[in-house]
Structure formats: C-alpha cells, structure tokens
Amino acid sequence: MSVTDVTDLHEEFGGDRLPPGQRETSKFPVLSKSGTPDWDPETWEFTVTGAVEEELAFSWDEFTDLPTETQRQDFHCVTGWSKFDCEFAGVTFPQLAELAGVEADAVHVMFSALDGYTTNLPLDDCLREEVLFTYEFGGESLPAEHGGPLRVVTPHKYAYKGAKWVDGVEFLTDPERGYWEKRGYSNTANPWNEERYS
Numbered sequence: 732m733s734v735t736d737v738t739d740l741h742e743e744f745g746g747d748r749l750p751p752g753q754r755e756t757s758k759f760p761v762l763s764k765s766g767t768p769d770w771d772p773e774t775w776e777f778t779v780t781g782a783v784e785e786e787l788a789f790s791w792d793e794f795t796d797l798p799t800e801t802q803r804q805d806f807h808c809v810t811g812w813s814k815f816d817c818e819f820a821g822v823t824f825p826q827l828a829e830l831a832g833v834e835a836d837a838v839h840v841m842f843s844a845l846d847g848y849t850t851n852l853p854l855d856d857c858l859r860e861e862v863l864f865t866y867e868f869g870g871e872s873l874p875a876e877h878g879g880p881l882r883v884v885t886p887h888k889y890a891y892k893g894a895k896w897v898d899g900v901e902f903l904t905d906p907e908r909g910y911w912e913k914r915g916y917s918n919t920a921n922p923w924n925e926e927r928y929s
C-alpha cells in the first residue's frame with residue numbers, strides 16, 4: 732500500500748514541523764464537545780449540498796466504495812499538543828468536490844456532524860489534497876471517539892477545523908461561522924501563526 736507523506740506541509744507556512752507553542756505527544760487525546768454519538772450503518776447518510784451542480788447523498792457502502800488514499804499527516808490541537816505521523820485513509824476533499832461539481836459562486840464550506848458540531852473553512856482551504864474524509868487510522872477502522880465512522884482531518888489547520896462524525900458538507904456563497912468559531916476560537920486557525928483565539 733502506498734502512503735502519501737504530507738508531513739512537510741509546514742514548509743509552505745514558513746514554520747518548523749512543530750508549530751510555535753505546541754508540544755509533541757505520542758498519545759491521541761480525545762476532545763469532544765458532548766461525547767460520542769451513536770450511528771447506524773443501515774441509516775447513516777452523508778450529504779453534499781449547497782452551491783454544487785449535483786447534490787449528493789451516500790450510504791455507508793456507497794461512500795466506502797469511493798477511491799481512497801492513505802496519507803501520513805501531523806495533527807495539531809489548539810490546546811497545545813501535536814501528534815506526528817498519523818496514518819489516515821479516506822477520500823480527499825478535491826475528489827468529492829469534483830464529483831459534486833462546485834458552482835463558480837461557492838467561496839466557503841460548512842461541515843456538519845452527528846453531534847450537532849459544525850465548522851467552517853474557505854473553499855480554497857478545503858481544495859487541498861490533505862483535507863481527507865477519513866475512516867481508517869493506522870490501518871484500522873477510525874475509533875468512534877476520534878470521529879468514527881467518518882471524520883475530516885485538516886493538517887494545515889488546528890484540529891477543530893476537522894469535524895468528527897461528519898455527515899454533511901455544504902458549499903456556501905457567503906462565509907459563515909461554525910460551533911467553535913462562534914465561541915471565540917480563531918476563524919482562520921493557522922498553527923504556524925498561532926491563530927488560536929479571536
């Protein structure tokens with residue numbers, strides 16, 4: 732199996748592999764606003780909506796039939812820990828965007844999740860190979876507490892930009908703020924600029 736290594740993306744942001752103010756850990760702490768939601772593989776549905784040519788809805792079997800990629804990525808939590816060399820497998824954001832056909836007036840994206848969480852990013856920050864809808868971590872099913880069945884990972888941003896238990900992506904023609912972005916976390920979340928709070 733081939734693994735794409737994206738752990739050098741810090742170079743694009745002019746910083747060290749370990750962003751300022753972060754401490755490396757080999758653990759994988761769990762941070763959830765309200766516990767781990769249940770899901771049912773029979774009724775689970777993932778939707779792509781908004782400013783797209785074709786709105787999409789996937790069952791679990793349909794989603795896991797999409798072509799996948801395995802990447803080695805770093806994970807930076809806004810609370811100060813970073814975990815290096817996480818191996819995530821899943822579907823890239825650009826690939827999903829291509830399937831839906833993004834309309835010319837789309838500028839922003841809102842992710843939604845089974846626990847009511849939301850998070851937002853500019854479209855350009857999503858149309859990157861390393862933004863993955865991932866369902867495998869280290870060759871195993873993604874653990875439920877880390878967002879299984881499906882989560883987003885955003886190694887170029889603090890990890891709150893990656894929705895665990897993601898079940899929807901909406902393409903927006905105007906920016907909006909998600910759960911933590913409305914509650915004082917940075918809207919931009921660049922770890923190499925320490926954009927933690929706003």
Ligand SMILES: Nc1nc2c(c(=O)[nH]1)N[C@H]1C(S)=C(S)[C@@H](COP(=O)(O)O)O[C@H]1N2
Nearest residue numbers: 760761762763764844848877891893894895
């Ligand atoms: N659906 C959902 N996604 C979420 C969260 C959440 O509470 N609900 N917490 C965010 C925050 S603040 C962080 S730091 C990471 C933590 O991911 P982890 O629990 O796998 O370490 O998930 C992010 N995604």
Ligand SMILES: [Mo]
Nearest residue numbers: 762809810891
């Ligand atoms: Mo967080």
